[in-house]
Amino acid sequence: MDRAGFVVVANRLPVDRDEVGGWRRSPGGLVTALEPVMREADGAWVGWPGQAGGELDPFVFDGTQLVPVALSDEDVELYYEGMSNDTFWPLYHDVIAAPRYHRVWWDAYVRVNRRFAEAAAEVASEGATVWVQDYQLQLVPQxxxxxRPDLTIGYFHHIPFPAYGLFSQLPWRRQVLEGLLGADVIGFQRVADAGNFARAVRRQLRYVTRASGIHVPQPDGxxxxxxxxxxxISIDTQSYIEMAERPxxxxxxxxIRESLGNPRKILxxxxxxxYTKGIRHRLKAYGELLExxxxxxEDVTLVQVxxxxxxxxxxxxxxxxxxxxxxxxxxxDFDTMDHVAVRYLHQAYPREEMVALFLAADVMLVTALRDGMNLVAKEYVASRIDNRGVLVLSEFAGAADELGSALRINPHDIGGLKDAIMRAVEMPAAEQGRRMRVLRRRVREHDVAAWSRTFLATLEASRRWQGSRG
Structure with missing residues (x-):
């Protein structure tokens, strides 16, 4: 196994199994953002291949060294489905669903995090940069x-970080904070998330925080x-623009419009x-508007993927x-022989089909009750090369901090949501154009490549500063 100067550690490898047992690149913004960096740095990616059981040796795919971390069926059940997605996910999304706290889940989480950390430590060269991704691996930085005290360590938290009153429920709150503080730079989606983290550190660990700096005591004093x-975080904006331009x-x-009976408006x-996405709230508001x-x-159809x-x-x-x-x-209650009220699709679709849907839709409804970012909002905006369409956006999605020209809503306020949908449906083309041009400028200027560059530049500056202090 070759040592690498840049290592990404994520729950999943950036590849999936194909139909003949080989590998294909996974879709996703993170993979796209990091590909140029991985190539330049002869990087390595540590992650789970996506199937339980079986040890896989490291291998090279598309110029990147991939280091598989094996998980058993029990690991998947306890570490991933249990601790990650039935404890951390609901707790960090404002307890929309009740989190469950089981010591056996936590023990598995510690065990699996150590396995990821050991794999990263083994593949990282002397003085390498390691970038750890997301809530499944919060203990890995420490x-x-x-x-490997020689490493420069970054961590990015893709989901929200909760207010202290909620975070303090976690029986292992100190261990999580100490785990994250092993990183030199801890990145969050929103300023509010970074603030919640700093407050938790002050309350739990009593460490000094100044501006964005947290003073972490070391064993040597x-x-x-x-x-x-x-x-x-953002998206690969240009790829969406290019796809939307394809005949x-x-x-x-x-x-798509024809198959839906050419309604006047498609939502x-x-x-x-x-449960974080507010789909029930969206359906309730739409059903009441019909009622x-x-x-x-006859005029409006809602497509829900x-x-x-x-x-x-x-x-x-x-x-x-x-x-x-x-x-x-x-x-x-509302379908006719010729028109459907809700076209519901419990399926995943390739990106080309999604971009076609974005082009077909007059109104995009993002009604998340809590969301770290919500990249669908940005994908819709990037795809609207005609500068038309209306984005209805929950203020509880991270994207609301950046996409100020959207129609912002509180999804818990069903009356307000109904009014926003009506305003979107009736919005004149000139106003749509004004709003969409501002949204598109933001998404073009702040794409996923800019996100990774900014994070890694901050990490490099931190490395130089720590070195000068040493």
């Missing part, structure tokens, strides 16, 4: 620092400064099937049942 800052994608958008929701007579199925997610976790099984019951009731 484990890495103890094993010195102090190391870790930075906790916001670095809002076949534009033709597919026209086909669109695109989400993982998750009130403010919208009619809900890609499958965590299908073995009880809360997700229940959510799917509830949403499909709501869709059935709305369609039963």
């Amino acid at each position: 484990m890495l620092r103890e094993a 010195t102090t190391r400064v870790a930075l906790a800052k916001a670095f809002p 076949d994608v534009q033709a597919r958008a026209a086909e 669109l929701g695109v989400d993982r099937l998750d 009130d007579g403010r919208l009619s199925v 809900a890609s499958p997610s965590r299908e073995r976790v009880a809360a997700y099984i229940q959510l799917r049942d509830e949403i499909e019951l709501m869709v059935g009731r709305i369609d039963g």
